[in-house]
Amino acid sequence: MTPPQAGWADHPAALALAGRHRVRVWEPIPWVLALTFYFAFPKHLGFGTELLVTILFAISLDLVLGYAGIVTLGHAAFFGAGAYTVGMLAKHGIWNEPITGLILAAVVAAAVGLGSGLVLLRTHGLTLLMLTLCTMALLEEAANLAHDYTGGFDGLDSLPIAPLFGVFEFNPLYPKTQYLYVLTVLFVCFVFVRTLVYSPFGQSLTGIRENMLRMHAVGAPVRGRLVLCYALSAAIAGVAGGIWAQANAYVNLGTLGLDRAATVLIILVLGGYGRLYGAFIGAVAYMVLSHFLSKIYPTAWQLGLGLLLVVIALFARNGILGIAEAAVRRLRTPHATL
Template identity: 80%
Template sequence: MIAPALNPALHPAALAFAGRHQPRVWEPIVWILALVFYFAFPNHLGFGTELLITILFALSLDLVLGYAGIVTLGHAAFFGVGAYTVGMLAYHGFWNEPISSLMLAAIVAALVGLGSGLVLLRTQGLTLLMLSLCTMALLEEAANLGHEYTGGFDGLASLPIPKLLGLFEFNPLYPRTQYVYVLTVLFISFLFIRTVVYSPFGQSLTGIRENTLRMHAVGSPVRARLVTCYTISAAIAGIAGGLWAQANAYVNLTTLGLDRAAMVLIVLILGGCGRMYGAFVGAVAYMVLAHFLAKLYPTAWQLGLGFLLVVIALFARNGILGIGEALLRRFRAKRMPR
């Protein structure tokens, strides 16, 4: 193995590193499947919309948790801020054009993310965990108390959402528009996240996750990087929340609670975090299970979910994709014995 070392740029590892951002052959399959779903299950598009929103939300968490390694329990705070931004603006008659209100949701969530990130990311470990939990509880309590503006415990129902681009109606009973709309937003956001992850910025986030001390030593502005990442992630979570409010035409306290924060964490870990497609796999697995089991046997579902979490934490720390990768590696090792 001396020859490749003569030109470091031609070393196999360097080549793999330089080409890692190029699209893989299998990547379009995900999006083709999403389109197939639209035609194959016209009666389950409401479920499909919810699934796509969960994927987007889990992707935003992946950026923070999977790539930057920030363990937060309060990510639903930004989802809720986005949902309430859309909901309150529409309900009180200020603004309800879908695409621009989505951008407003992203901006407000990003501001909340920036503000709380500047404060929270000074700490780490248990303190960070507690602070993120308390921030979310604070927002939930505020939404509960600000009855006049947020609708309190009941939330804001029947939001007047106008036609998308003045053409396509949001029909809550037959959510075709919602599905395509959410799928489009998800695709654009995914391209953005993919670019961020493979950029030098994304690489430095991984560096911070792996060894913060060393990143400080090489002169990387660790705090600024983390806060930037937190803000971007908050904006995307806000978009997911805004989409949720538009697709359902209501907002309530469930968008802000610990249940949603725990759910997105489970989805991401189930799929495999720090892998981008983990959010897709996890959301599909979780939502399909929840869809069929949770309504029939809610208690047994909770028991099973708990068991699943314990098993993942003990044996499959990289989720479903991690198991897949391990199997693939074993399979390849068998075929090409060294």
């Protein structure tokens, strides 16, 4: 028997908890692949940049959906808020420095997240889902009507984004700068989210997802935590939107659209939510699948994607990563009955 004062730090459960945040051996792989892509496919960096932005956006959604369990169909509201912040500031000649531009995009998106979160997060379930959708639709319509500032339906193009550090130009035809810039920002944001989900704050978000009633009963300020998480996620989505506008030098209503919000949700479900790397896997799988499916079956390629989603929803709730995790667990415990 262990004497009471011996300490429990060596117990397997304590070790598992203490080692959970450590970097696994495979974790550098996606980053190495992303760098390899830069050198191997210089002609496809436009596609690569789009993919990285999508991953960043999906990570922001994972924080609210996968960790805090907030079901939202309106996350593009924050993507668009960030994109329009960058777009309007640049187009109207107020501010066009990229990095500070992203910070501004994050602040504006966080403010929108905070404001809407304070109201929306009093509800849950279907009501919450509909309200997130409505908030996004309202923003989209506002952007459509404020033609003088937002360019309305046409959006704002040829944004004069200043060179990065005053040196590296954003060239839309050879988006080398964009690719590395987006990759760096993605890495910074990813490290932030990764730190967050393993922290006590992240643990309490998981607690709220698993059992909100119990979190109330242990004295957690549940709504405050949710609103804060929502605002942080909105900030990251805003960065994704802002960087998208910078990389493409334009912004349009599509950044605020249901299409974008639904796509990112599909990506996360496909890859596996609440898993950090689900965003990576999902985004790659979605982009690759839509690329090949549209080649094979140009008129109805979305049908194939839809069928795949039905299969995932029915048989693999935890997405592609979930399947992989189950397979690894099986290999490690060969005699498991599960």
